[in-house]
Amino acid sequence: MILSVSMAAQVASVTAMYGVPFVLPQLRDAYGMTTAQAGMLAGLPAFGLLLTLLLWGVVIDRFGERATMAISLALTAGALGLLATVRGPLGVGGVLLLAGAAGGPVNAASGRLILSWFAARERGLAMGIRQSALPLGMGLAALVLPAAAERWGFLGAMMLPAVAAAASVPLVLLLSAPPAPAAGADGRPTGDAAPARRGSPYRGWALWRVHGVSMLLGVPQIALLTYALVYLVEEHGWGAPAAGAVVAAAQLPGALGRLLLGVLSDRTGDRMRPVRALSAVSCAALLLLFAAPAALPWTAVPLLLGCLVLSMCHNGLTFTAVAEIAGTSWAGRALAVQNWLQAVSTTLTPVLMAVVITGAGLPAVFAVSALFAAAAVAAAPVTSARS
Structure with a gap:
């Protein structure tokens, strides 16, 4: 269940972060841009990710995976929803930058969740499965978004990853709780689930x-x-x-x-x-x-x-x-x-x-x-x- 929730959250985040290139023609036509200009806008989510990702890492370790993933997915959905309110390339660029800045921590947080729930003898396979969410999300975006954009335009197509991100929030909140630490003879947590408090690695x-x-x-x-x-x-x-x-x-x-x-x-x-x-x-x-x-x-x-x-x-x-x-x-x-x-x-x-x-x-x-x-x-x- 934890692995499924992690993958679902990651797929939703990936389609929101990297889905714009698959609707580039509709983005270009909707705002009267050249292909090169639209391509620059398509790269803004990745740039937003670079700006905030390290800060998100601190948030994950301070507030935990569940809260961070839920906040990130909610902010991503909200940012994409703002596309309906902006006019012109500058406004769209600002929204895409914001969506990238909001969507960064899901990969790291879901990876930390794998570390907490899976023992060392099974963690490599679990992380490999979780990492497959990236090509799966890209493949899903490539399959769905171009057809959606042909039918509903750029804005309509980008509402699909917004809905996916929003739908993932209750799943994360309900099903991604951290594992209860096992108690040793002295009553303190032990094993892989124990919180490792030590100096900087x-x-x-x-x-x-x-x-x-x-x-x-x-x-x-x-x-x-x-x-x-x-x-x-x-x-x-x-x-x-x-x-x-x-x-x-x-x-x-x-x-x-x-x-x-x-x-x-x-x-x-x-x-x-x-x-x-x-x-x-x-x-x-x-x-x-x-x-x-x-x-x-x-x-x-x-x-x-x-x-x-x-x-x-x-x-x-x-x-x-x-x-x-x-x-x-x-x-x-x-x-x-x-x-x-x-x-x-x-x-x-x-x-x-x-x-x-x-x-x-x-x-x-x-x-x-x-x-x-x-x-x-x-x-x-x-x-x-x-x-």
Whole structure:
């Protein structure tokens, strides 16, 4: 039940935060903008997320997951509801910025909830399932919002994520209570549910290194998602629909990879050793993708699919490692920092790769991405969930 509520809240938040690009034509036409101007507005929720996410982490640790998620979802629904009252691009931009600022803590708060409810032996799988809410939410938005916008326009389509966020509030309030701590012989809480009151986990290097690994592996992940379709079209002469089908085909095995690595880490008690191995394999695969298709064009699609799948598999384990290293008293802040740094990596990667493409061509994106995967191998600490 806790896992289902966490996923429902996360899906509602994702559709609200990242649904605007799927209704970009209607946004452009509704307010008389160019495509470039509408695209800038579509990026404002992510910018709002960056502005407030670290503060939300403090709120999570101070007031708990249930209250923070409920407040965030209610504010998100209210912000999107304001779209009906504003006129012109500036007003819409302000509302979208506000929606992003309000919607930031659901990912971190639901991750902290997983840490509280699930024991170490099952937490990797649980976090992997919870992390699948992001591609699920994006897929749902891609499926529903364009058709809704065709029928009801931009405003009507954006009311759907507003309703989803509002509908999630009572679910969170009723069903996401923190677990009751188990009492030891002295009457004090014990076990995974016990509140860990200790100094800052940022005094050591382990947590910083996990954050760094996530940022480093975010580069090949975003680079592949951004340029895979263009690579097949421009370098191998594919049509855009067929190239898009190749990219879509990687989503399911990518999600399954997160679950399998979660199960593996639960059995071994080590979260980051599989991430280190995954980074090494990703580095080798990206180098092959850079070099092999020039001589053997038929290798492009299987190598691209393999790299796409590998790039998606690390997220659940790194989030689990962050939560466990931080402990319950710091998990909200630490997961917020994790989300914030990943957002920075997501924002900067297309800019970096645009420079790479200009200077060395599109296939060089894969070689540069391999360098980041190699750096992740060196940066990954060895963390044990049962130590």
